[in-house]
Every structure is written in structure tokens, then in C-alpha cells.
Amino acid sequence: MCYDAVIFDNDGVLTEPTLLEVEREAVRRAFAEFGVDPTTEAIDGVIHGGLTNLRRICGIHDVPVDEFWSRHEAHAATTQLECLENGMKPLYDDVHALDDIEHPLAVVSNNQHATIEHILDVFDIGDRFEVAYGRDPTVEGVRVKKPNPHYIERAMDRLGVESALYVGDSNVDVVAANRAGIDSAFVRRPHREGYQLAADPTYELDSLSELPAVC
Structure with a gap:
């Protein structure tokens, strides 16, 4: 056709694909800006769980969803740029x-x-x-x-x-x-x-x- x-x-x-640990690091960095040290389960929930899970996890840690996500996206772009430049992606x-x-x-x-x-x-x-x-x-x-x-x-x-x-x-x-x-x-x-x-x-x-x- x-x-x-x-x-x-x-x-x-x-x-x-981006390595899972690189994705996890972006989530950790974003939560750290709010003084939160999340569990690996919570981190993976943010990565794989969709919008409903994101809101639930942010609610548990009393973190504003919109502000958290904006910071996460910035960290995710930074960590992946590092991978692009060092050959990991x-x-x-x-x-x-x-x-x-x-x-x-x-x-x-x-x-x-x-x-x-x-x-x-x-x-x-x-x-x-x-x-x-x-x-x-x-x-x-x-x-x-x-x-x-x-x-x-x-x-x-x-x-x-x-x-x-x-x-x-x-x-x-x-x-x-x-x-x-x-x-x-x-x-x-x-x-x-x-x-x-x-x-x-x-x-x-x-x-x-x-x-x-x-x-």
C-alpha cells in the first residue's frame, strides 16, 4: 500500500529503550526535591502505573502532582541525555x-x-x-x-x-x-x-x- x-x-x-534504573533515577531526583525518599515499589508505580497511580502516590507523600511531574520530566530528560552522550542509549x-x-x-x-x-x-x-x-x-x-x-x-x-x-x-x-x-x-x-x-x-x-x- x-x-x-x-x-x-x-x-x-x-x-x-531507556534502562529501567535510569527511569527510576529520574523519579528519585524529582521526589528528593520535596524531601521524599520513596520505595522502589512507589517509584515503579510512577513509571508504570499511569495517571491514576501517579496521583495516588503523590497523595501518599503529600506532593503536588503537577509540580512533581514537571520536575520529573526535567530530570528524565537530563538523565536520558546523559545516556545518549555516554553511549548507554x-x-x-x-x-x-x-x-x-x-x-x-x-x-x-x-x-x-x-x-x-x-x-x-x-x-x-x-x-x-x-x-x-x-x-x-x-x-x-x-x-x-x-x-x-x-x-x-x-x-x-x-x-x-x-x-x-x-x-x-x-x-x-x-x-x-x-x-x-x-x-x-x-x-x-x-x-x-x-x-x-x-x-x-x-x-x-x-x-x-x-x-x-x-x-
């Missing part, structure tokens, strides 16, 4: 395949927008993408992240296209594409070996090198 654009998730697609080798795709390209990620900007800058790949969105550093940004199609639809509006292929590595990517009414390509990276898909993607790939033929 011919598409008007190709939109990419970042973590696990363009760059290797590298670009996948097959990203070069994007050079063979003639459609407009975009990035839509659940990672912080500042982190996406850092990635494009550190790896000097910003000129390959006409649009790049990470989540806004606000609680509202959390609410509308994937599987909500908000940022995908926003990217398509910005590109001025009606048909697109979304390339991701998780269930939330496939579901977000479905909700946006577009096709999806699931990249089964090594960290997704044995990963169970809750919905069927339009394509399943082993590498981005297969993408030009699909497009």
Missing part, C-alpha cells in the same frame, strides 16, 4: 534504512519532548523528520500519550496527510495507530522476543531494513 507519510515511535524503534544500526523511504517522516513518542529533541540533535538526524513530538511535560501530556492517538493525529495534521503508517514496538503503538485509523508496523526487536500482541499490526518486521519494501 502507498502511504502519504511514515511515523515512528522512538524507544525500541529508533533508539534502544544508542541509535539502532538499521535506522539508515530511513534514507531509502521517500515519504515524509515523523516521530511520535511517549518519551518527553525534550528527550526526542536531544536524540535528534545528538545523533544529527533531525533533518530526516519533518515533525517530531514527544509528550508535553505536564499531567495532561501523560493523559493523552499513546495508546491515545492524540500525538499521532497532531503529527498527521502538521504534515497535512490523511494516510500514514505508524512504526512501533509495543501494544500501545498498535492500538494508537488503530485508534487514529491508520496502518501499523510492529518491529520485533530482541527485547520483544516472546512479546504477545493484543491486536494485530498491519505488518510485523524484524528490522527497519524491511520497511522501504513495505512503503
Whole structure:
């Protein structure tokens, strides 16, 4: 099928996923600004538990949610920039395949927008993408992240296209594409070996090198 654009998730697609301990460190740093030393369970609840859990954990520690989250996003961007610069969060080798795709390209990620900007800058790949969105550093940004199609639809509006292929590595990517009414390509990276898909993607790939033929 011919598409008007190709939109990419970042973590696990363009760059290797951020290590869990790096994500935990960002949460610790944010809580430390409020004099709180959270348990690992609470930290992981913030990372994986969604907006409801975030509000619950902040309530337990009497920390204002909006202010905490703003500081968390800043720390998360800083810790990930450190990883980008020291080689702990590298670009996948097959990203070069994007050079063979003639459609407009975009990035839509659940990672912080500042982190996406850092990635494009550190790896000097910003000129390959006409649009790049990470989540806004606000609680509202959390609410509308994937599987909500908000940022995908926003990217398509910005590109001025009606048909697109979304390339991701998780269930939330496939579901977000479905909700946006577009096709999806699931990249089964090594960290997704044995990963169970809750919905069927339009394509399943082993590498981005297969993408030009699909497009």
C-alpha cells in the first residue's frame, strides 16, 4: 500500500529503550526535591502505573502532582541525555534504512519532548523528520500519550496527510495507530522476543531494513 507519510515511535524503534534504573533515577531526583525518599515499589508505580497511580502516590507523600511531574520530566530528560552522550542509549544500526523511504517522516513518542529533541540533535538526524513530538511535560501530556492517538493525529495534521503508517514496538503503538485509523508496523526487536500482541499490526518486521519494501 502507498502511504502519504511514515511515523515512528522512538524507544525500541529508533533508539534502544531507556534502562529501567535510569527511569527510576529520574523519579528519585524529582521526589528528593520535596524531601521524599520513596520505595522502589512507589517509584515503579510512577513509571508504570499511569495517571491514576501517579496521583495516588503523590497523595501518599503529600506532593503536588503537577509540580512533581514537571520536575520529573526535567530530570528524565537530563538523565536520558546523559545516556545518549555516554553511549548507554544508542541509535539502532538499521535506522539508515530511513534514507531509502521517500515519504515524509515523523516521530511520535511517549518519551518527553525534550528527550526526542536531544536524540535528534545528538545523533544529527533531525533533518530526516519533518515533525517530531514527544509528550508535553505536564499531567495532561501523560493523559493523552499513546495508546491515545492524540500525538499521532497532531503529527498527521502538521504534515497535512490523511494516510500514514505508524512504526512501533509495543501494544500501545498498535492500538494508537488503530485508534487514529491508520496502518501499523510492529518491529520485533530482541527485547520483544516472546512479546504477545493484543491486536494485530498491519505488518510485523524484524528490522527497519524491511520497511522501504513495505512503503
